[in-house]
Amino acid sequence: MSLVAASRSEFTKQFSTSMWWILAIVLVAYVGFTATVLAFALAASSTGSIGGGEGPVLPSDQLSPLLYSTATAVGYVFPLLMGTLMVTAEFRHKTLTPTFLATPRRGTVLWAKTAIGVVVGVLFGVIGVISSVGPSAGLLAAYGLDTDLGSADTWAMIGRMVLAYVLWVIVGIGVGALVRNQVGAIVGVLVFTQFLEPVARAAAAFVEQLEPVTRYLPGAASDTLVGASIFSVAAGPGAGASSDPLEWWVGGLVLLGYAVVLLVLGYLASWRRDVA
Template sequence: MSLRRATRSESTKLFTTSIWWLLGIVLVAYIAFTAAAVGLAFSLSASGSLGDDAPVLPAEGLAPTLYSTATSVGYVFPLLLGTLMVTGEFRHKTLTPTFLAIPRRGTVLWAKIVVGVLIGVIYAVAGIVAAVGPAAGILVANDLPTALDEPDTWALFGRMLIAYVLWVLVGIGVGALVRNQVGAIVGVLVFTQFLEPVGRAAAAFVTELNDVVKYLPGAASDALVGASLFTVGMPQAESALEWWVGGLVLLGYAAVALLLGHLVSWRRDVS
């Protein structure tokens, strides 16, 4: 079977299930709520409405920081979906008929990558809209610039789209490497919501850690995007990777995960 037919089969598997749109709804709601809450606090601070004793954030660069909520807190959703695209097949044993119909397993994996790119773009658009909508509205309400008329802002959106696609590919690689769905999901959540955030927070106080922490996936993603909620006021943000280096690092994680998944797990027998 050709890659085109395999891709059609994989897209049917994904889009005829509810997981992609259910996870998408949670993605939009979570990002919109976070962007609104943080946007309100930051905007009040930048406009000096919190009182004389409260810290004042600079208005410059505030809009991109709020818009980056889509990636800085939302990247776990494309990562989880990519993981579920593969581990769900192991769990429900749908890979057995797939491999019988498509003996070339590499073709199946490539088809998942193509579909992963598509769903990554869809999630990116949804996440960007969810972040920009409430954030821009709050900025306008506080007489602060939205920067939506600036080319740099639209370049930021483009890099956010790339980040989403790469996160889906990382998830596909993780799913191919760790067959157990529960184990893969728990591992993803523990690393993204605990281990890496703790490491990045520690780097704010131990500068020697920054040389290592900045190459972690989340930090590389933030560097690629060029803005993040987690780098506001942090001194190590000045030594972050260049955006293209961050993109290459995140691409490297995706490539390594996919390659190891193919070599170590994808070729094994499926019961």
């Protein structure tokens, strides 16, 4: 079976089940709620509507990027989980057996999954961007603040956010190929993204020697690629920030590097093994 035919088969697999749209709904709810609460708090505080002007006030040129980037800062776990499930679901339900019988070249199957992962990443990226930009821009406008939607820099950042989603899906595919057990893979993803990395990046705010290391962690690389993140404000200037910050394209290359390494390791260590 050719790569085109294998990709068509993978497309049917991914979009004929409820997995993708259930995760998309949760993504909308989670990112939309977070963006709405942050936009209300920061916009109201910036205009003095709450807190008597004593609340956190950000420079106007940082407010909209920070709010819009909520889609990646807190929502990146969803494309990562989607990519992981794209592979581990096949191990769990034994659907890889007929797939490998139809396409004996297993590398072609993995390439096809990666190609469809790009499509899924773009789809989730657009959904995530709408979920964060919509309520944030609406609240900024309601408080008389600039939404920056007419700025080319804003749209460039939005494009990088979608790219980050694509890379996270591919990272997830690599994780799924490396860790066959679905429960183990999902637990590992959640522990790392929701506990280990956030704690490490928060610790970097107080231990200067950690910052050169934590800036190359996957989540930090994603934030660098996007160019903004609520995490840098919540955790302090040392977490994810630096006196010599990385360029956005470096963050993209680091995240791409994680994806490539995980895919190669997954293919060599697990993908070529027999499927029970």
